[in-house]
Amino acid sequence: MEPGDINPWLFQVEPYQGESLSHFLGRFRRANELTPAGLGKAARLGGAIAVGGALPIARWEKFRFNPPPSRQQLEALAKVVGVDADRLEQMLPPTEVGMKIEPIRLCAACYTESPCHKIEWQFKVTQECASHHLRLLSECPNCGARFKVPALWVDGHCERCFLTFAQMASYQKAI
Ligand SMILES: [Zn+2]
Ligand SMILES: [Zn+2]
Structure with a gap:
């Protein structure tokens, strides 16, 4: 795969306005029948840049952003999901904003x-x-x-x- 190329064999999923990373990753994985580990592997997040023992995708889907995804990780993920890293960053809480992991809330x-x-x-x-x-x-x-x-x-x-x-x-x- 060339840098900047998007995997042509994966279904693309269009993000909704304001959508959280967890919700987006779940939709993307189901569209492509990928497990969290499988998506991490496709984005090569499972190796040297995995942090804290757990696979990054599984952690992010639970809003565990400590430490937050690095720019390098977001760029790697962007190539697989076909949504650019800046757009993925908008699915994360801004660094100055405190996050509540639980309970999950809904309007x-x-x-x-x-x-x-x-x-x-x-x-x-x-x-x-x-x-x-x-x-x-x-x-x-x-x-x-x-x-x-x-x-x-x-x-x-x-x-x-x-x-x-x-x-x-x-x-x-x-x-
Ligand atoms: Zn009920
Ligand atoms: Zn509302």
């Missing part, structure tokens, strides 16, 4: 318009959706189950009671 009204998990929902300062003026959900409003990591969001419903994310919008409290 169901946003999800109805654009089916993705947004990175800003995990910022420490974020309590509500500024565009819908609704409080974010941090669990299923019907059964209380926590949301899975966004990389595993496939059909947009609660894994326990199957209430859809779209149906959850009516449970969100106004601010």
Whole structure:
């Protein structure tokens, strides 16, 4: 592979506005039937530049950004996923912003318009959706189950009671 070339044999996935890296990586992996380790291997992230013992893709899908992805890692990933490194960086929390790894949060009204998990929902300062003026959900409003990591969001419903994310919008409290 030449530097800058995009793997022609992989399906490309278009990022949504505001989409978190975890959600994007999950969609990309499913479109290409790749495991986290398989994607890491394709991007050659599993070797010398792997940090902390765990594979980078698996860590990033859980929002474990300590240490954050390096520029070198983002550029390597960019070649595989066909989305440039600057765009990938927008899927990460800005360095000055504190992150909440748990619970995973959701604005169901946003999800109805654009089916993705947004990175800003995990910022420490974020309590509500500024565009819908609704409080974010941090669990299923019907059964209380926590949301899975966004990389595993496939059909947009609660894994326990199957209430859809779209149906959850009516449970969100106004601010
Ligand atoms: Zn919203
Ligand atoms: Zn539920």
